[in-house]
Amino acid sequence: MRLLNISIVVVVLLLGNALLVPASGRQFFVAVNGHPNNPGTFTQPWALDTAFRMPASRLTGGDTVWIRGGKYSGTFILDADGTVSKPLVYQAYPGERVVLDSYTGLNNNVKTLEVVGNYVWLVGIEIENSSPTRISNASGINTATDLHQSIGMEIYGNSTRIINCKIHDTPGVGVGYWSTALDAEIYGCFIYNTGFSALDRGHGPGIYTQNGDAAKPKAVRNSFLFNGFSTGIQFYSSATANKLKGLIIDSTTIFNSGALTRPTQARRKNFVAGAETSGRTNATPGVTRVSALYLTDNVLYRDTADNINQQYWKYWDFRENTELGYQDETLSDSFVIFTRNHLYGDPLPMLLHQWDSGVFKHNFLYSYKPNNDGVRNVIELATGATPFPNWDSNTYRTNEPAYNSPFNNLTFTKWKDSFNIDQHSNFVNGPFTEQYAFVRRNKYSRNTYYITVMNYAQLDSMLINHNFSEHNGMQFSLYDVQRSLYVPLSKGLYNGTSFKLPMKLTEVAPTLGITPMPPKHTSAALGTFVLSFYPSITTVKTGAWNDPTTWNVGRVPTSEDDVVLQHAVTISGLAWCRSLNSNQQQVTTQSGAHLLISNTGQ
Incomplete structure (x- = not known):
């Protein structure tokens, strides 16, 4: 037993790096100076690659691997597994910035992190690529060998969770979110500045995704995706694949996709779902059609003033904020729910292709600037497309009173009557001064x-x-x-x-x-x-730090809590707090115990 010198463990608390999982299962540690032969303890940590590849006999579901701060250079494969009821958690150590950087100085296409393990949670990790340029003088992605192409993260594992992570400045796709990653979730993440510019266009979506089972959709929730060189989220596959079944985009803000590419090149869409069909029809066996697509409570924003060449506005492939459906008209997509989304367009909020069925309700679509042909549509229909019946209670806005046919070049009355939709919707053509605020609580970091x-x-x-x-x-x-x-x-x-x-x-x-x-x-x-x-948390009795009954809130402090001691406490293992007011109370630690105090106020 010893008295703790409170001042010896003081670091900066980083946003999104709060303690997620209570110290209930086994705890292991990784550090930049870790070694494969170490036991994975706090004082003798593993190397990162060792922890990512640890066999089930040594690391399994319910365990937590704490990754100490620092830059981890190279490429990594996470192929350990958790279980359905007990995920295997890899988490940035509270208060420390963990960065994975795949830049090696070579002109090749690499993947910073491949997640192939199942039932794995990855929390609070930052992925970047520190290569010096995002500009290629090649004409396409396959010939761009004059820069260091790098994908931030590729996710293959079933029921993976990517939580409160930052993926940015990757000269390639930010996250490849592939069809085998069923029932997976990207939550609370920040994905930005992804991709690179070639001579033909910008490449590298923030998220490029597919899914193989409509009953087990993958999700992107409560995240921010912005800037970059290409599409924000691309739900896309080839005409011969059948991998567009089951995707949820919820409470996510996507804006200014493509803003970093060459000024002579067009912007990209914030969201697109569909693929080239190569002449296939609805009757073709195994045809790729989008099904079980759910977009709810999202904000999709495009700002013309940021970076756009107006010559592209008249082309469907470049002018719309959001595109729902295939890029040719030989078949229809299956089913979509599009509700409570807020689209700020430039100049076209949405292009709609043909769907068998769906729901389009309680959305807000605003077109604020006409294209160079003077067209100011709020929504346009691809050849052969019609709105589906369950389409109502939406709000449409423009601020161009002289143009009164913004619904696929129809007036609002003609639009409603032609398709028997939007009977309870609202359209206003004129100045617009309202405000909207979308406040979303982080379910993994409740404060x-x-x-x-x-x-x-x-x-x-x-x-x-x-x-x-x-x-x-x-x-x-x-x-x-x-x-x-x-x-x-x-x-x-x-x-x-x-x-x-x-x-x-x-x-x-x-x-x-x-x-x-x-x-x-x-x-x-x-x-x-x-x-x-x-939060502020106070002792109610003399006792153990890791005993919930010691504290007034009935739980053990986390790295988000400001702790005030009114009684003596004993620390027997890992302990965290944001700040500590000891009030001259005695703090005693047992051998091997550690207390992290993140008291900078950030």
């Missing part, structure tokens, strides 16, 4: 909220009237997603009033390599924020 604001009045700031009353008296930090996820815009003590968010922000995080167009902050029309609170 953190992701906030997207649509500020059509271009106000300098906006009040968010969400009920944060349970966080009264807590410390908080507010971050601008586009500026920094490590340095807050503001911080302080929350007193229960409405949050005032600054909207006219200009500073952005720089790219790691040279890009044709530098990243630009969105206008005041769009704000993207993360708000984190830090």
